[in-house]
Amino acid sequence: MPAPTLLLGQTLSFVKNPFAAPLEEAVRHHRHGGVLITAGKITEVGDGATLKAAHPQAEVVNYGDKLICAGFVDAHVHYPQTGIIASWGKRLIDWLNSYTFPEEMRFEDPVYAAEVATRYLDLSARHGVTTMASYCTIHPESVTAFFSAAQARGQRVVAGKTCMDRNAPEGLRDSAQSAYDDSKTLIDRWHGVDRLSYAITPRFSPTSTPAQLEALGALWAERPDCLMQTHLSEQLDEIAWVKALFPQARDYLDTYEQFGLLGARGIYGHAIHLEPREKDRLRDIGAGLVHCPTSNTFIGSGLFDMKGLIDNGHRVGLATDTGGGSSFSMLRTMATAYEVAQLRHHPLHAAELMWLATQGAAQVLHLQDQIGNLAPGLEADLVVLNLASTPDIAQRSKRAEDLWEALFPTLMMGDDRAIAATWIGGRHHDAQ
Known part of the structure; x- marks a missing residue:
């Protein structure tokens, strides 16, 4: 030794x-x-x-x-958006259509995916980030590229193939069956290998049909050792869109809950505009919430209620949300979290900020016994x-x-x- x-x-x-x-x-x-x-x-x-x-x-x-x-532990990132970080944007849907979706189409090319994965891990390490939970693209090649790059560094990461079978461009949609099959194959290949963990990853309810959400819920039931990551209640017009797409749902969270996508190993990004029922269910189930302050201010999403959620017993971690967020830096993320909390009239102490960026985020990812x-x-x-x-x-x-x-x-x-x-x-x- x-x-x-x-x-x-x-x-x-x-x-x-x-x-x-x-x-x-x-x-x-x-x-x-x-x-x-x-x-x-x-x-x-x-x-x-x-x-x-x-x-x-x-x-x-x-x-x-x-x-x-x-x-630092970054609990919610999109490594494929590395190259489009800090793009001028309007609202969430406009930003996705203008920048995100065209860039993500390029990740079918394993050479390009490997190049960006390496660049992202280099940049994040420069900012002291040692673990992150990343969305990849619909392409299995994008997951393989990210896990391979992390494995070569001996790095602990979480990632998953992003699943979308509607409301996305041609060439960036899978299906309920392929989302299930691809994700299962990737889980079998990568989950638990060295320091790698898989997260089943429906992007968010508007880009998945009920059939796809049901298929991914079934997969999670089969592999409950995996994490599940998605987006929740980021913007008000997004919530209105979800209600139009799922008229029978009680609220946004219910579009996941009814398909088996609510659980203690679930990671829900943003979670800004939550209804009382959603807060109660998320707390009772022990789910993890991820605060993405630079993204929430950059895209104009709203002010996360850190004090209210923490006081109510929620588990919360911090994230850059690269590249909807405007920085790879967890220091910048902590600064913006402080400013958002000030606007909520509850300043965060330096110890609380550091805890959110390390232990808090690790707990959300169920990695607190490792990192x-x-x-x-x-x-x-x-x-x-x-x-x-x-x-x-x-x-x-x-x-x-x-x-x-x-x-x-x-x-x-x-x-x-x-x-x-x-x-x-x-x-x-x-x-x-």
């Missing part, structure tokens, strides 16, 4: 959810800390000098006063933050009297320059 690696620096980990416990109980911060990595796993976290003395054979990487924390924290036994996916990465940030953090004052400027103003290092599976990936 190779010698362990010891990372030295400030360390930040969670022992409780900071939304539910006082900060002093929820967070563990070592000013001069260390993280010991052995064979891709975190084996010890604690005082740096103590760990160094106890493990003299360890290879030491000293990050000084930089902050070592869990790698999302600095704790012995977890996989060594880490990000190292430079809390003085630009003159703007440095002059503010210099005045800080505690960790949170030092960290908050980076959450609000940081970008890829703040990512001093990204570690995936215990191996260093150049972030610059």
Whole structure:
């Protein structure tokens, strides 16, 4: 077995959810800390000098006063939209028709799909993202490209073939049967292999017929170990469209529920304009909700009710929603989440933002026992933050009297320059 690696620096980990416990109980911060990595796993976290003395054979990487924390977990992305991120848009449907659908048609070409998958994983690693849940396209080649690229890096990812059999262009539609067959084949090929997990992926109710939703619900019942990801209540005109397409449904969520697509391993992106019944059902079933703040503001979707949903017992994670979102950066995502919460009159603390981007998102993906924290036994996916990465940030953090004052400027103003290092599976990936 190779010698362990010891990372030295400030360390930040969670022992409780900071939304539910006082900060002093929820967070563990070592000013001069260390993280010991052995064979891709975190084996010890604690005082740096103590760990160094106890493990003299360890290879030491000293990050000084930089902050070592869990790698960011991006719970909702569309890697095929990498090339069209930050495209001028109007409403959701216009954006899909103008940019998304034409670009996704190109992913039938496995060479193009592999090129974009590699580019996306490179870009996300530069921003400290170590795990993501991605929608692919209707083409099985797009899934194979993404999983292959992640597997080569030893990276933990979630992905699935996006299924659409109506209200999409010719050449970007499958069928109820092919969606089932393709997804099942991909599950058998990739799910649980190395660090890869499959998510059954109907894009959203308007682009799937009842027959397709029923087929995917049947597949999920056969493979309940898989996740299921989709979109829910993103925009008001989208909700009106869903009601017109499913006149018998009680609400938007019911268009999934009646076909077996509501469950604890379900991941529902956006979830902005929820009805009371939807909130109750999602909470009671233990489903995961994903807040995509840069997307919600960029496309004009609305303001996610973080406090209301958290207080009501929902599981919530954070996501960039690349490329409807306008950044690959989870720092930028945290900054926008803070601004959205301010507009909802409930400011989020730096600890809460960091929790949403690590443990919260990992819990939504049912991966909290593998990733999302600095704790012995977890996989060594880490990000190292430079809390003085630009003159703007440095002059503010210099005045800080505690960790949170030092960290908050980076959450609000940081970008890829703040990512001093990204570690995936215990191996260093150049972030610059």
